[in-house]
Amino acid sequence: MKCLRTVLLILTLCLSNFSLAQTAIITGVVLDENNIPLVDVNVSTETKGTVTDKDGFYILKIISEKKTSITFSHIGHEDVVLIDLILSSNETFEFNPILKEGITQVDGVTVSASGEKRVVGITTISPEVIRRIPGANAGVENILKLLPGVNSNNELSTQYSVRGGNYDENLVYVNGIEVYRPFLIRSGQQEGFSFVNPDLVQNLTFSPGGFQAEYGDKLSSVLDITYKKPLEFSVRANASLLGLSSTLETISKEKNLSTITGIRYRNNSVLVNSQQTKSNFNPTFVDIQSFLNYRISNKVTLGILGSYSLNDYQNEPLTRQTNFGTLDDPKALLIFYEGREKNRFQTAQGAVMWSYKPHNQLNLNLTTSLYHTTEEEYSDIFANYELGAVDTDLNSDNVGGAIGTRGIGSQFNRARNDLDALILNISHKGSYSKNSELLEWGATYSHEDIRDQLRESEFLDSLGFSVRPPRQEFENNQPNEAFDEPIIPFDGVSAQNFIKTNRFSGFTQYSNKLEWLGHHMYYNLGIRAQLWTVSGKNVAKSNHTIVSPRGQFSIKPNWDMDMLFTFSGGLYQQPPMYRELRDREGMVNTDVKAQKSVHTALGNEYSFLLWTRPFTLKSELYYKKLNSVNPYTLEDVRIRYAAANNAKAYAYGAEIRMNGAFVPGTESWFGIGYLKTEENINERGYISRPTDQRLNFDILFQDYVPNIPNLKMYLNLVYNTGLPGGSPSYADPYNFQNRLRDYRRADLGISHIFVDANTTYPKKHWLHGFKELNIGFEIFNLFNNQNSITNTWVRDVDSKREYAVPNFMTTRVLNLKIGTRF
Template identity: 65%
Template structure:
């Protein structure tokens, strides 16, 4: 007769010192055990009524040992260990005073830093812009360029689910909210290039977000002059169900009203998100990510006055507006992710998502302008006013654009870990259904005559000779596109760690392949395929100094998305090839102690060779491709970031970056690309008053040299190579901490209900720097010369902010 032993269960979430869940923690009992999952969750079955010792071990952390644990039959015991960093060498990986060495070139950003650091568009992207290889010259935008790439070349994942942006947004003040809700974030990882094959097919970067899996019920609320947000965390009694949900509302009126254009603005930016996990068993769990976002941007511009030029030749542009614009962007995302733990070594995943966006632009704006010389005599009664007009005219812009897009993804991913060897694979199907209708026109009138397009078929000699002909828009765009794309992609990669002559080495190699087929109404069916090998190597020498060297190389393709298939007149070009970029990245990490505090110095040099380049222009945040593949380009640069506790108990860093990127179209020679941001300097600094440590100060400083300022419509970009002014910005935040994890209060105290409470103020653009993002091109009637009038961004703004967690 056989006897079956009675069992009990221990479960919980493994955390690090920052209360971030740790993945792949080994939970062992004798010869058996399990691993924590991507959310730090583990579950282990024990023999009941028997003393058991459980050991939690993880690379770079001290073991946590739970001794002589005795559980009753069918008892479910919860244990949430906190693992502390251990500065020792373990199993081929050296751990420094600041944590485990980064062998794959991915930067991990603290969620606490993301939530605390001030910014006009605070959040993950606000911190990314302080990294050396990331550039953004627009504080109203959440979009960013990385190492010479454009806004469309960045991958964003939330819990391995790819997320998308709206298509039609052309101005940063129309953007509203980033997809990533920082109240729900657990970990943030970012790679600026040379990333592994498991990440998708883009040219520049990967932002890998993990939403949290809560261990307790909680709530959070934040409010400021820019909007409000709330988040809720729930956990079921048996711990099988967890969820995080958040809603956000944002109003950019405070920032937009600080610009030189006076408007009646009524923007509504709202979104709601939820992420939940249900554990059916210790082998199977299910995740769901849902998002609904509504951007309703209503704007009635009134007037604008911009002074520009030089001290010797000052000029001014005065504009009076009539009309209004109303743009709406509504998006929905639903995704399901199934995780099956086949055994202690193998994890299988199935991910399905559907994204829908419905967007419309409605605009009727008449602008009457006067361009003139300015009285610069300080003693004059008319100082600063226009004394003589160089140009009078009017401009009528009309838009009736509609877009509806549906994107479906179905993906399988797997992972096998054995003796530190990791094999990962995946296959993905994507279907894109785009319905797009563009109707735009721009009429320009100057001193009684209409300016016709500067094309051969519209040659005339106005106003010297009368010209009797129907009015023609200076620029017009009429197109209707119904496009479908089916994609199949797959990847496989292998990673391992070994010892070589007492040196620790790590290597990873893999490949991706991508097949896509474009079809649609009046679109010739085309199919293409690309293959992308990638590899990484890192070595930790057995030196007294704590250093790591790494090198990565690979071929990166970006198969064209809908916007890249559409040329500048709205026609679909289905034969557009995938842009190709060959990456070479060499990096070093050096960890050391300074002033008895931990610091790390990260340096990287990179070179990218680009082929089949699809040239484009950028106006504000709108990208317009030529859909031509007629250029080649290159990018090279170097970066440095010093990170550490400049002030005890805080994290700060200094970043310096340099890059140069140029393109050569049709062998005409190399000119600067729109993202040629040569020099980048940024500081993130945290401090507190020593005698009043609850008064915290957060400061970020950014200096970027100017990017090319673009060119007028129909103009040759090889002629217009002027640059915008340098971008300089400082944002300051000061807050008082009433309650947090280290400050507890008795039950009868009013602060006892708060897990955290802080109140403070922020000053955006502290030094009131005049930054510009684009130029408005205005014609001088007499000389026919066109002047680049800068479009200035926000000035100094004060914001109040309160944050509470229960």
């Protein structure tokens, strides 16, 4: 550690800075029993204080990482005392107390110094951590991939799998609005952004399974994002070699209207050009999002969320050389390309949210949202390949190149795919609370209108002969006998689908907190139901219904140790979206049923002090039994389903995560997870599923130089054992159970924070106008590991064997960045 800090000190020429105590903010509105804002309420700690304005609004800075008691007092009302509040650095905590006559209220809130809030089955992550941690796709998903049970072997993608599920099995909400994955994207390098803009995030919670009935019908996980309600005018700007972003926060003088708007631009050239395929790459990834919150009255609030994104991806591949094999038998694949790939993904989404709170116990919400995407995938790629040995003669001018050709061939890929999707949602949610009891309910109507034209073909040529699909009807005896049938693609799909789906879903759940023999207990019981109808052009109309009971239970024993035990589970069912209805030939099967998973999880959370600093150790065991499984193949980030419920599967595993202040004033963690998931297709026996990750190990570590606390380091390390490597087209997956190499990656970020909430400068200083200023650099794939995501399959002319040639990901890349806020 001393060595690291010395190196960091030498690397950076630093300015002198005033190092002040770390702070956090508590804010909210103080009301009386009639929900009328109270003016001139005293809000005070032992050392600081403020008063509410005419709207009952207050804001108070407190010392972070330290227990603080806050008192709300007003003439004619009894005090409200908030005890033992612990906030992390730069955190904003909202608390809206109600002052009553004749009763003193004492509320205990525990928010650990590491940002962990005690909610059953939920992990809470600080937005500041999200913005700081380095990664090729820095943001929310970059942090999720460092959690046990969450896996991703593709740094170019924001997609992730959870406990053996695929990308389509994850729920994502932003301010209660469900977010959808693109339909046609097949490669991680075609993704510009995640929908979630990290500069707009206020709260983030994540559950890897066993979640409550209020969340939708998916099998694996829930990511629930809340965007900010600004407290002051602010402008944020960030720039790096990968792109630009800017955020504008506004609030009216009366503090009843606030807006936050973010715009982002990204160019992945720095990352993609580090891959082994050399190309002319011209991408444009742009998006803009805005959230407006208007408090019409003390009882009614209006929210509007709008977003627009454009991914214009153009790529002209030139050459590629991949060396693979063993030390005794090294091989090389050399490819020369012609043609280009042009994809365009344009998405717009809008939502209006009404919230009505007639009294303190009852809350009613109505939300309408409209999602529209148009996606185009056009490509004509011609590739000539040469398979041979590797020249290992160090004196040769061609050392490392291909020699001794053993296979020559060509491949032509063509795609003309167009998709237009419109999704409408209307939902109502409500809650009623009384003492420690809480009743919640909701109902949603969804309409999906999908128009899809799929035209893909792949032609293979070997030594002048067109390779036909390996099916019985195409057997021939060339070149001994003439074969004059027309040339057809080795793999081809042509389909046109117009599909409409109507869904009616609802839920109700009841939760309560109680005490038994000094032990604190919490439980939640709920049930979901969904009815959906699928219809369309030239397909049979079908109706389906599902019911999903779920429950969570936790107990905090009355022990000296701060220990919490949790149990969650239920029947989780996933009705098919359009992608799951479409088979590998492009045809739609409306009879596809919901996939079912009986999910149980048993967890433990132990909070303790180590080196006088707070730490938390979390562990969890889980098991999932899946029926009516819809098998799929996974290539990069494209999923293709069988569109048939002809398999069963299971997944089980264990996870351990320890987080806390390993270095004072910072949050770090390490986690380890084990997963095994297999499926049985048509009763042929169990084989590994495409997401059978097995072992996962990750570390997120933050540090700083003691004498220069504003010089900070962020390091994340990931190790995953290899995923199944897939199989060639038309091949039986039961005959191809080889695995990709293990995934190892380290990303390092070092930045100097010149200005933040804890560092100020006098008016005449050149940094006085900044609220935040930081400059730094990131090194992606620090140790330059060769990681692969898929295989390219090529044929040896002599032995007729097919070789799995790994498609390697990005190499070591340097990124410079600067961030400001005014």
